[in-house]
Amino acid sequence: xxxxxxxxxxxxxxACAPKTPEAVADHFVDLYFVVIDQRRALDLTSGLARQKLxxxxxxxxxxxxxxxxxxxxxSIFYVRRxxxxxxDHARLTYDITIRQGHDETLRNALVSVxxxxxxxxxxxxxxxxxxxxxxxxxxxxxx
Numbered sequence: 142x143x144x145x146x147x148x149x150x151x152x153x154x155x156a157c158a159p160k161t162p163e164a165v166a167d168h169f170v171d172l173y174f175v176v177i178d179q180r181r182a183l184d185l186t187s188g189l190a191r192q193k194l195x196x197x198x199x200x201x202x203x204x205x206x207x208x209x210x211x212x213x214x215x216s217i218f219y220v221r222r223x224x225x226x227x228x229d230h231a232r233l234t235y236d237i238t239i240r241q242g243h244d245e246t247l248r249n250a251l252v253s254v255x256x257x258x259x260x261x262x263x264x265x266x267x268x269x270x271x272x273x274x275x276x277x278x279x280x281x282x283x284x
Contacts, residue, residue, distance in 0.1 A: 160261070169266070180198060183198070
């Protein structure tokens with residue numbers, strides 16, 4: 142019976158896993174920026190993105206044992222600005238707004254996604270200051 146429960150759990154998790162590059166990138170942005178949970182975001186990564194998150198987790202490990210993560214959590218919102226899928230690779234851009242008290246910080250992120258063995262993963266990501274300039278005739282996409 143226990144074996145059946147494990148098999149069912151595996152299939153349920155597989156069914157819930159994001160299946161498009163946009164869904165994977167959006168879920169990564171949710172976990173990494175909004176929820177601020179690098180450990181859960183790690184499951185969506187490969188390559189350089191995975192190395193970056195593993196390094197971040199090592200750096201914040203001691204800090205996270207001394208405070209309640211929710212107490213310092215800002216309000217974070219994002220909008221997907223673009224998505225370009227080219228075969229087994231995709232590049233998505235996001236505008237990210239971080240609000241804490243009266244302060245507001247604007248960032249933009251480039252998320253590179255690739256399909257490895259039939260599964261989309263975040264291969265790399267970069268974060269920069271400010272929101273992206275609007276391209277003529279385009280509008281942001283809400284995930």
